[in-house]
Amino acid sequence: MRRNSRDAELRERARLVIPGGMYGHESAALLPDTFPQYFARADGAYLWDCDGNRYVDYMCAFGPNLLGYRHPAVEAAAAAQAAEGDTMTGPSEAMVVLAEDFVSMISHADWAIFCKNGSDATSMAMVTARAYRDRKKILVARSTYHGASPWNTPSLKGIVPEDRAHIITFDYNDLDSAKAAFRSAEGDVAGVFATPFRHEVFADQFLPSAEYATGLRRLCDEADALLIIDEVRTGFRLSRDCSWAVHGVAPDLSAWGKVLGNGHPISALLGSDKARQAASSIYVTGSFWFSAVPMAAAIATLNAIRSTDYLERIVAVADRLRDGIDEQARRHGIPVRQTGPAQMPLILFDDDPDMRKGSFWTGTAARLGVYMHPYHNMFCCAAMTPADVDDTLEITDRAFAELKNALPSLPAQPNERLLQRLAQRR
Amino acid sequence: MRRNSRDAELRERARLVIPGGMYGHESAALLPDTFPQYFARADGAYLWDCDGNRYVDYMCAFGPNLLGYRHPAVEAAAAAQAAEGDTMTGPSEAMVVLAEDFVSMISHADWAIFCKNGSDATSMAMVTARAYRDRKKILVARSTYHGASPWNTPSLKGIVPEDRAHIITFDYNDLDSAKAAFRSAEGDVAGVFATPFRHEVFADQFLPSAEYATGLRRLCDEADALLIIDEVRTGFRLSRDCSWAVHGVAPDLSAWGKVLGNGHPISALLGSDKARQAASSIYVTGSFWFSAVPMAAAIATLNAIRSTDYLERIVAVADRLRDGIDEQARRHGIPVRQTGPAQMPLILFDDDPDMRKGSFWTGTAARLGVYMHPYHNMFCCAAMTPADVDDTLEITDRAFAELKNALPSLPAQPNERLLQRLAQRR
Numbered sequence: 009m010r011r012n013s014r015d016a017e018l019r020e021r022a023r024l025v026i027p028g029g030m031y032g033h034e035s036a037a038l039l040p041d042t043f044p045q046y047f048a049r050a051d052g053a054y055l056w057d058c059d060g061n062r063y064v065d066y067m068c069a070f071g072p073n074l075l076g077y078r079h080p081a082v083e084a085a086a087a088a089q090a091a092e093g094d095t096m097t098g099p100s101e102a103m104v105v106l107a108e109d110f111v112s113m114i115s116h117a118d119w120a121i122f123c124k125n126g127s128d129a130t131s132m133a134m135v136t137a138r139a140y141r142d143r144k145k146i147l148v149a150r151s152t153y154h155g156a157s158p159w160n161t162p163s164l165k166g167i168v169p170e171d172r173a174h175i176i177t178f179d180y181n182d183l184d185s186a187k188a189a190f191r192s193a194e195g196d197v198a199g200v201f202a203t204p205f206r207h208e209v210f211a212d213q214f215l216p217s218a219e220y221a222t223g224l225r226r227l228c229d230e231a232d233a234l235l236i237i238d239e240v241r242t243g244f245r246l247s248r249d250c251s252w253a254v255h256g257v258a259p260d261l262s263a264w265g266k267v268l269g270n271g272h273p274i275s276a277l278l279g280s281d282k283a284r285q286a287a288s289s290i291y292v293t294g295s296f297w298f299s300a301v302p303m304a305a306a307i308a309t310l311n312a313i314r315s316t317d318y319l320e321r322i323v324a325v326a327d328r329l330r331d332g333i334d335e336q337a338r339r340h341g342i343p344v345r346q347t348g349p350a351q352m353p354l355i356l357f358d359d360d361p362d363m364r365k366g367s368f369w370t371g372t373a374a375r376l377g378v379y380m381h382p383y384h385n386m387f388c389c390a391a392m393t394p395a396d397v398d399d400t401l402e403i404t405d406r407a408f409a410e411l412k413n414a415l416p417s418l419p420a421q422p423n424e425r426l427l428q429r430l431a432q433r434r
Numbered sequence: 435m436r437r438n439s440r441d442a443e444l445r446e447r448a449r450l451v452i453p454g455g456m457y458g459h460e461s462a463a464l465l466p467d468t469f470p471q472y473f474a475r476a477d478g479a480y481l482w483d484c485d486g487n488r489y490v491d492y493m494c495a496f497g498p499n500l501l502g503y504r505h506p507a508v509e510a511a512a513a514a515q516a517a518e519g520d521t522m523t524g525p526s527e528a529m530v531v532l533a534e535d536f537v538s539m540i541s542h543a544d545w546a547i548f549c550k551n552g553s554d555a556t557s558m559a560m561v562t563a564r565a566y567r568d569r570k571k572i573l574v575a576r577s578t579y580h581g582a583s584p585w586n587t588p589s590l591k592g593i594v595p596e597d598r599a600h601i602i603t604f605d606y607n608d609l610d611s612a613k614a615a616f617r618s619a620e621g622d623v624a625g626v627f628a629t630p631f632r633h634e635v636f637a638d639q640f641l642p643s644a645e646y647a648t649g650l651r652r653l654c655d656e657a658d659a660l661l662i663i664d665e666v667r668t669g670f671r672l673s674r675d676c677s678w679a680v681h682g683v684a685p686d687l688s689a690w691g692k693v694l695g696n697g698h699p700i701s702a703l704l705g706s707d708k709a710r711q712a713a714s715s716i717y718v719t720g721s722f723w724f725s726a727v728p729m730a731a732a733i734a735t736l737n738a739i740r741s742t743d744y745l746e747r748i749v750a751v752a753d754r755l756r757d758g759i760d761e762q763a764r765r766h767g768i769p770v771r772q773t774g775p776a777q778m779p780l781i782l783f784d785d786d787p788d789m790r791k792g793s794f795w796t797g798t799a800a801r802l803g804v805y806m807h808p809y810h811n812m813f814c815c816a817a818m819t820p821a822d823v824d825d826t827l828e829i830t831d832r833a834f835a836e837l838k839n840a841l842p843s844l845p846a847q848p849n850e851r852l853l854q855r856l857a858q859r860r
Contacts, residue, residue, distance in 0.1 A: 099471070
């Protein structure tokens with residue numbers, strides 16, 4: 009019998025001491041109530057909530073879990089470093105080794121700056137691009153996410169218009185729109201943010217065309233502006249290099265985070281020699297940016313990325329999952345759309361404007377031990393096995409069957425906060 | 435015989451893969467060349483550089499080391515949590531316990547939001563203050579440091595004027611100047627940043643008057659603006675509560691960082707009920723803000739803060755150091771100014787515009803095994819013993835003696851980058 013009394017108690021206590029009960033992307037407030045808010049344990053591909061329920065976890069901590077939770081080599085490297093020193097009065101040798109390793113793996117990169125949040129890396133990219141030719145305008149594709157700092161957070165509450173005074177938006181995968189944005193900036197374009205693929209919440213994901221990718225590079229070159237690829241969410245799940253390398257596109261700057269230390273807190277800005285002087289000229293820092301343990305973890309993570317078939321294994325389980333879900337959706341006659349790269353899956357239901365189907369289906373799967381997200385892209389990791397996928401598919405099959413039974417009288421979306429979010433999008 | 439060959443090799447390698455060789459507050463570029471850039475090990479009050487030289491460390495990682503490096507109780511709590519899970523798809527029970535513990539200790543606080551950088555906490559305070567009454571203006575005292583985000587980083591390179599469009603500056607410890615700033619904002623003041631004491635680099639530190647502290651509180655109340663105390667640098671080294679509690683001043687928001695996990699990466703914004711709704715209304719998040727290990731470390735750190743005499747011991751060694759340095763300076767006839775709270779010491783030399791004396795003295799001390807900073811406030815920690823201070827004083831006495839011998843023909847400041855920084859200040 010599944011229990012949730014401990015989770016309910018913690019939520020109740022949190023309501024008193026955390027604004028709104030929880031904040032940010034890991035709040036469960038918009039999820040069906042079979043989803044836990046708190047977790048007690050993680051191992052490989054699995055999570056356990058505070059009531060002891062186990063989940064195959066397709067969120068992977070919203071990305072950081074690339075190799076499997078508590079990956080032995082990464083944790084051993086972190087523990088060995090922790091026994092020597094972590095946050096000290098200066099960096100450790102690990103910082104130099106990590107910079108060398110990382111730069112050697114990413115074809116466009118000649119240097120690295122390490123930080124903590126993905127937002128640190130994207131904000132630093134913005135400041136570096138502005139410093140490069142002392143220009144102001146930053147081009148960003150609409151409905152792409154580059155962090156939660158004042159200049160890019162998705163909500164405007166507490167934000168002043170000036171925070172975005174020089175941000176010019178254009179349409180993703182639309183080169184004419186990007187050209188128009190360049191023209192409107194009148195020679196003042198400092199940099200362009202490129203997202204490896206479009207991964208907006210609530211919407212189908214899609215890949216850019218090669219023409220778009222190479223076109224953005226060309227527009228930046230013509231304007232002497234910097235091309236910035238934001239790999240924070242995608243890094244090392246699509247490729248062992250920057251993800252537009254497949255199009256022959258090398259950015260001038262790339263932002264990385266999440267997976268870099270396989271869960272240890274570290275992010276980075278990488279750059280080419282062209283941007284080195286600009287990056288040297290700005291002042292950026294943070295209390296824990298030089299800490300040695302996350303760097304040791306990152307060295308071990310990069311080593312696994314270089315020396316194992318982690319990526320091929322992720323793609324294999326991701327394809328297996330996608331094929332299985334496709335088959336089930338057809339068999340049950342409940343059409344779904346699976347979009348984006350299989351290893352960063354998003355599953356949305358047709359004819360589901362208030363997400364009642366998606367919520368029911370993922371809510372049922374959660375109850376049965378599979379953590380899938382109803383509207384945010386998911387993440388596969390290298391600890392997932394074909395057997396895990398098969399176990400998952402057994403549960404999703406039951407969820408499809410329960411949904412099919414419930415469909416004729418499926419109640420409207422009961423989550424008020426989710427309805428508000430959906431309404432804001434219209 | 436003191437060696438530095440490993441450090442020199444690492445610096446040389448770093449020049450290739452890190453912009454400028456190193457960035458941020460832990461760059462040794464402005465320090466005398468007897469200071470190492472890289473550290474191999476930390477324990478209690480000591481650091482070892484990569485060549486095996488040991489230092490009594492008066493920087494404490496620029497603050498985070500409050501209880502001693504690798505504090506057994508903190509590290510045990512962190513390791514126990516790491517064995518269960520760290521960065522997961524949601525927070526752990528530790529988040530609720532930490533919020534409860536922290537809020538119970540800080541008299542003004544009713545809620546907590548956890549983040550990574552000190553800058554995360556101060557930026558979130560700014561956004562919360564703006565959300566509170568949908569106002570724009572933020573008042574900040576001149577020459578105070580609140581982080582390295584575009585709105586507050588000390589360098590303007592890569593920063594656009596709009597990043598600071600609604601930041602109004604006033605003079606620290608000058609209530610008339612603060613009043614004028616309020617008037618100039620014409621009813622649009624969202625919040626006021628208060629620094630517990632003035633700790634500018636290169637300048638004597640000083641404490642605010644009680645009149646200034648209570649006056650800022652009154653001005654905020656009259657304007658229905660939020661008073662924000664930035665405890666990132668000062669937290670738990672001056673007091674077990676917010677540091678203006680001694681003046682009977684409770685802020686609406688307080689920003690914390692550095693010491694919270696005794697070196698583990700975590701920072702926080704605390705707030706009163708008055709600001710709870712505003713804090714609930716903004717969107718802030720980060721990939722590692724919910725990670726369990728730094729929260730477990732912080733629970734253990736707060737426990738030590740509550741249940742031990744760590745603060746009294748820090749103050750005792752700090753006073754012993756200050757008294758000893760005072761005596762030595764007088765005896766050698768080389769006047770120094772020791773300013774600010776003893777546990778966050780700053781030692782500047784009289785008649786030393788290019789810092790040749792301070793660089794020589796701290797450079798000599800570093801060579802002999804004491805890491806003291808020539809121009810940034812230092813930090814004492816609870817692992818320092820009276821015997822450590824006595825060892826330190828033996829070394830500073832030798833440094834004073836060497837300085838006295840050298841003084842008649844002391845060469846001008848040789849560090850070009852430091853000279854540039856000093857020139858910028860004039």
